[in-house]
Amino acid sequence: xxxxxxxxxxxxxxxxxxxxxxxxxxxxxxxxxxxxxxxxxxxxxxxxxxxxxxxxxxxxxxxxxxxxxxxxxxxxxxxxxxxxxxxxxxxxxxxxxxxxxxxxxxxxxxxxxxxxxxxxxxxxxxxxxxxxxxxxxxxxxxxxxxxxxxxxxxxxxxxxxxxx
Amino acid sequence: xxxxxxxxxxxxxxxxxxxxxxxxxxxxxxxxxxxxxxxxxxxxxxxxxxxxxxxxxxxxxxxxxxxxxxxxxxxxxxxxxxxxxxxxxxxxxxxxxxxxxxxxxxxxxxxxxxxxxxxxxxxxxxxxxxxxxxxxxxxxxxxxxxxxxxxxxxxxxxxxxxxxxxxxxxxxxxxxxxxxxxxxxxxxxxxxxxxxxxxxxxxxxxxxxxxxxxxxxxxxxxxxxxxxxxxxxxxxxxxxxxxxxxxxxxxxxxxxxxxxxxxxxxxxxxxxxxxx
Numbered sequence: 036x037x038x039x040x041x042x043x044x045x046x047x048x049x050x051x052x053x054x055x056x057x058x059x060x061x062x063x064x065x066x067x068x069x070x071x072x073x074x075x076x077x078x079x080x081x082x083x084x085x086x087x088x089x090x091x092x093x094x095x096x097x098x099x100x101x102x103x104x105x106x107x108x109x110x111x112x113x114x115x116x117x118x119x120x121x122x123x124x125x126x127x128x129x130x131x132x133x134x135x136x137x138x139x140x141x142x143x144x145x146x147x148x149x150x151x152x153x154x155x156x157x158x159x160x161x162x163x164x165x166x167x168x169x170x171x172x173x174x175x176x177x178x179x180x181x182x183x184x185x186x187x188x189x190x191x192x193x194x195x196x197x198x199x
Numbered sequence: 200x201x202x203x204x205x206x207x208x209x210x211x212x213x214x215x216x217x218x219x220x221x222x223x224x225x226x227x228x229x230x231x232x233x234x235x236x237x238x239x240x241x242x243x244x245x246x247x248x249x250x251x252x253x254x255x256x257x258x259x260x261x262x263x264x265x266x267x268x269x270x271x272x273x274x275x276x277x278x279x280x281x282x283x284x285x286x287x288x289x290x291x292x293x294x295x296x297x298x299x300x301x302x303x304x305x306x307x308x309x310x311x312x313x314x315x316x317x318x319x320x321x322x323x324x325x326x327x328x329x330x331x332x333x334x335x336x337x338x339x340x341x342x343x344x345x346x347x348x349x350x351x352x353x354x355x356x357x358x359x360x361x362x363x364x365x366x367x368x369x370x371x372x373x374x375x376x377x378x379x380x381x382x383x384x385x386x387x388x389x390x391x392x393x394x395x396x397x398x399x400x401x402x403x404x405x406x407x408x409x410x411x412x413x414x415x416x417x418x419x420x421x422x423x424x425x426x427x428x429x430x431x432x433x434x435x436x437x438x439x440x441x442x443x444x445x446x447x448x449x450x451x452x453x454x455x456x457x458x459x460x461x462x463x464x465x466x467x468x469x470x471x472x473x474x475x
Contacts (some may be wrong), residue, residue: 080250087248094384113247116239150253150284 036093041198045191052187059180061130066169068101070162075157087147088113109143119144138164200237205229209341211456229324237288244269257282262356266296279471284352296360302458303336306449309463316393321421322430323451328458329421341367350391356398378407386414393417405435412444427464
């Protein structure tokens, strides 16, 4: 019984550490996919001039899954109208910081509002901003993400030792 | 709709203001539009993708599904003499097309004469019913089983309303193409017997007409003019008149509502009893 409890405690600590670390990883994945999405838009708007809705719908499914549902919120806005705000876009998801949400919302708000030349200029500017956010997210991941797993393991081991 | 001005609705040539309770003649009940609403309408009309309709915007309009044309006013951005785009939209004019069944009937027997179609030009002022006339004429051909291969060169996307069978059973449609290119491609690829096209305006359009006629294809087209004299004074009309390209000129006006038939003229610009 004591051994089972130790295993459960160790696994629990490891899980908490993993979840903590995963939060930072998801942020990096989010910005990676967002940059990929913006680059794809840049190319498609320049060459195919396809409608925005179709471009969002056809975007790579795997990359879409990292976008925290903002593609769905954006499609809803394209289909139903209304205001596009950080709240309506992110639907209160806390993974992305408030100021980051504002930058991303501004990007989506400007989509489809100008001619090809200006639109692609805006997208390129946004990509630069996203790359900066991506770097910050990566630094945080390196700093806190890996630390989370290590702390989980140490805490788990500490508990096991205490119980022994 | 004009920024910060009352919304005006025109029905059968009569102007009304839009109020909360429908149409009104009273200015104090009118709803005012604003710049944001105008920009939003243009954004939505372009299916949220203004970049995809920039070529139309440069010409001052957007076509939406169903042949609805939205005319736009704003700041034209020009660079080295070339229009790049329009920004800062300030007004829009939404034209909703409609069918008027049999509106071309009075002129039908003049255009379809001696069991053949005569090259014809429909002349009318803006909003005078040219497009509606052309649309109905194509349907009349189809209803009579006059199996002409009809090529509709719909440069502004107004002729094709998108409704099923709105242009009959024997019609091919080339949309948003310049006439000279559309005519060449269409004649080469689709073997039309008749080409129907809207709003001749430039020298290129006249060249396209001459090309089609020389290929032995019949033409029915339309042009903006207030009457036969106004048409005859147009620079581009001179060549058409001189070479007697069109055998019939159908003049429409707004006198008793859009599509009022004012007269049908022959190739010498005179009315003959045979014609009307």
